[in-house]
Amino acid sequence: MELIDTFFNWGILVRSFPILIRGLGNTILLGCAAIVFGTIAGLAICLVRLYAPKPLRRLATLYIDIFRALPILVVLILIYYALPFVGIRLSSFVSAALALSLVLAAFTAEVCRAGIQNIPKGQFEAAAALGLPFWVAMRKVVLPQAIRVVIPPLTSNCVSVFKDTALASVVAMPDLLKQATDAQALMANPTPLIGAAIIYLAFLWPLVRLVGYLEERGKARAAH
Structure with a gap:
């Protein structure tokens, strides 16, 4: 009973639930913003790496290597705590x-690059033979085919982004984890953290299953 009262206290869970839901809303908003801007920027960087002049291709490769190697927490701390020293102050969100x-x-x-390079060169040659400009061929011929390949890994990356939003609590952004830790301190009981874990699970488990479904569907399509 002591274990239940400490970690699964129903009364405290009910009291903390509105606080956790506010945190969930901030988590979803943060994750969606990062996914939209990160996906658009990633596609642009991919195209620069593949088709831009050599100096720009090298810069794109350097960017990809650096930010794939750096932990998100390090990047977040540098942005939030280091930029003010050069006069740039950004909110936690x-x-x-x-x-x-x-x-x-x-x-x-990198995912988009692999998807585009997976398209047979004959598709590019056929588009050129039809007189399509490069960017028109890319938009109407290549990218629609590449999307089928990249959707599963992109979806998996999106799930990772929503999990990584928990790191925003380090800079006092009121996401789900930050709200849970505040509620824990307020109520002197760890039950709100268990509630946050349950909410994370309920929110992310369907997305994880969606990734599995898309991967299996992609394998089945490739087999045919």
């Missing part, structure tokens, strides 16, 4: 969204 977007862009660029 903007700092977290920027850090997540920068890292996601690097991984997205």
Whole structure:
């Protein structure tokens, strides 16, 4: 009974639930912002790496290597605590969204590159034979085919982004984890952390299953 009262106290869970839901809303908003900006930036970096002049391709490669190697927490701390020394002050939400977007862009660029390079060269040659300009061929011929390949890994990256939003609590952004830790301190009981874990599970488990479904579907399509 002592274990239940300490970690699964129903009364405290009910009292902390509105606080946790507010944190969940911030977590979803942060994750969606990072996914939108990170995906757009990643696709742009991918195209620069593949088709831009050589100096720009090298810069894109350097960016991808650096942000794939750096932990998100390090990037977040540098943005939130170091930039003020050069006169740039960002809110905790903007700092977290920027850090997540920068890292996601690097991984997205590599995923998109693999997807584009998976398209047979004959597709490019056929588009050129039809007189399609390069960017028109890319938009209407290549990318629609590449999307089928990259959707499963991109979806997996999105799940990772939502999990990594928990790091925003380090810069006092009121996400789900920060709200849970505040509620724990307020109520002197760890039950709110258990509630946050349950909410994370309920929110992310369907996304994890979606990734599995997309991967299996992709394998089945490749087999045919």
